[in-house]
Amino acid sequence: MRMVDRLVPGVTAVTPHARYYALHGLVAAHAEAGGLDASAARTLLRRAEVALAAVSFAHHPEGLEWLPRAHGVDAMAGRLRAGAVAVGEAEVPGKGGYVRNSWGFWGPYAGSEVALGVLGPGPMPVPGPRLDAVAVxxxxxxxxExxxxxxxHVAELASLGDRLCVCAGGDRADGAWLADLMCGAGSEERGSRAEARRQTIRLLARVVGERPVAHFTRDVGRVFAFGDFLTTDPVTSGIDAAAAWRGVVLRNYSVGAWRRLWSWLVARVEGLMPVDELADRFADEMPPGMTVDAFLSSLPATRSRTGAPLPAELELRRSGEALPLAELRVLAVGARRVDELDGRARDAFLGQRGVELGPEWVGRRLDEARPLQVRDVARRLTYELVARSQRIALAKARRRSDGSLWLPTRLHERDGLLYRTSQEGRGDVGLRLDQLGSxxxxxxxxxxxxxxxxxxxxxxARLD
Incomplete structure (x- = not known):
């Protein structure tokens, strides 16, 4: 996530809509021009976000497949389907409003808007150095208005959708301004965060222009990770960020493997369970009698004849093998890539060196265990993962007002017995490509x- 933040600053996993950048800039400019205090600016922002959600719903009542709904639409769904929204009621912070946060959805966008120069830092939206008040x-x-x-009234808003819906910025002045801001890079920005963002956008646009892309993370991410397109295409081969993206996407397969394995393990805990029993359940998913050496020899090819990464991780996840075995193989593939990548791709792939569970750590553990059975490795990993989860939970523990200790974990250990309070997530860490694309x-x-x-x-032509 740190690497992704360096490569695409100004967009996060919770900023899918271009028009909120413009809307918050509009509110900042209006508040400054009218001398509004923080309370008045906050009310204006909330009411304007309610209006944007209502217009967007009126324009696309069923939503769009490629674009998340406008923020607040789900919370106001009952009112919107009934045909009318009382703005004063909908904008009030709390359970009955369109959002609980007093500053609406400015919070998720604020860091990105400051990074882009749309807004300046502060406790309320203020115009930044790159805001074009006329355009917004x-x-x-x-x-x-x-x-x-x-x-x-929803029926009356439908005619405004072509101008004010979250999908419509590309045809309006605010969209043209933000496009220039997102994609442009002057000579004074070489080596800056803006230049890193521009390089990422050039990469994404080139892949979109040359390959069939229906979903950004899935389709663009695979081109970034595998094959020789990045190194042979006349445009992408000259973009410094290409190698970094290759390393980041490949590393994310290993991160996803750990998340899937941990989620699987936590889901196996039923009632009060000894750690030994959980370790046995993991071990039972491994091939009986297989040594680690044989396990490593059975991995699919990870490099082509030209040295380009092959999609071994995708092959393993499509193999039909049980999840624990398939994801352990994915981790082993990641460990193999330590010696196959070089330059900036390798640096981005490894990230912070020497960290627990990183590809180098996995490689050392598997190499040391070559004579052992894979089932023994599975048992060891179970103990290590459980112990690690407890260390992290204790490091983040907080004392409640009643004196009790709050532990941020779904898996708890007491006197050698495990119990869980809920399931663990298993989704991949977001690379922000979907949000950047939208x-x-x-x-x-x-x-x-x-x-x-x-x-x-x-x-x-401008991005090539």
């Missing part, structure tokens, strides 16, 4: 036709 007023000014209304789409850089993405107008 031209594109989204109508939301301020809607925010002043007492009631918004932001670029809603500010006019990309478009989607027939379930395939493409680069719009002159943006392809």
């Amino acid at each position: 007023r031209d594109g989204l000014g109508g939301l301020l 809607l925010a002043a209304e007492e009631t918004l 932001v670029l789409a809603t500010c006019g850089v990309l478009r989607r036709d027939d379930e395939r993405w493409s680069v719009t107008g002159d943006w392809r």
Whole structure:
């Protein structure tokens, strides 16, 4: 996640909509021009976000397959389907409003907006050095008028969707401004975070332009990780960030393997269970009698004849093997890649050196255990993972007001017995490619036709 933040600053896993950058800039500019205090600015922002959600619902009542719903639509679903939203009621923070946070959805976007220069730092939205107040007023000014209304009628908002929906920024002035801000890089920005973002956008746009892409993380991520496109294409081969993205995506397969294994282990805990029994359950999923040496020899090929990474991780996850065995193989593939990658790709793949559970750590453990059976390794890993989870939980423990200790963990250990309070997540860590793609789409850089993405107008030439 630290590496991804360096490669695509200004977009996070919770910022999928370009128009919120513009809306928060609009509120900041309006508050400054009108001398609004924090309380008045907060109310304006919340009412404007309610209006944006209502218009977006009116434009696409069933939503769009490629774009998350506008923030707050789900919380206001009952009101919106009934046909009317009382703005004063919907904007109030709390359970009955469109969001609990007093500053609406500014919080998730604030860091990105400051990084981009849309806003300046502070306890309330203030214009930043890169904000174009004229462009955001031209594109989204109508939301301020809607925010002043007492009631918004969904049927009357449908005609405004082409101008004010979250999907419509690409055809408006605010979208053009944000596209230039996201994608542009002047000479003063060489080596900066803005240049890193531009390189990432150029990579994504080039893949979209040259390969069939329906889903950014899945399709673009695989091109980043595997094959020789990045090194042989005349555009991507000259982009410094390409190698870093290769390392990041490949490392994410190993991170995902650990998450899946840990989720599987926690799900096996029933009632009060001895750690030994959990270790046995993991071991029972391994091939009987197989040594670690044979296990490593059975891994699929990880490099082509040209030295490009082959999709061994994908092959293993499609193999039909039981999850624990397949994911342990994925970890072993990641360990093998330590000696196959070089340069910036290897640096990004390894990240912080010497960390527990990292590819180098996995490689050492497997190499030392070559004469042993894989079942023995599974048992050892169970003990190590359980102990690690307890160390992390204790490090993050907090004392409650009643004196009791709160542990941030779903798996608890007491006197050698384990019990769980809920299931663990098993999804992959987000690489922000989906969010970057949707932001670029809603500010006019990309478009989607027939379930395939493409680069719009002159943006392809500008990004090549």
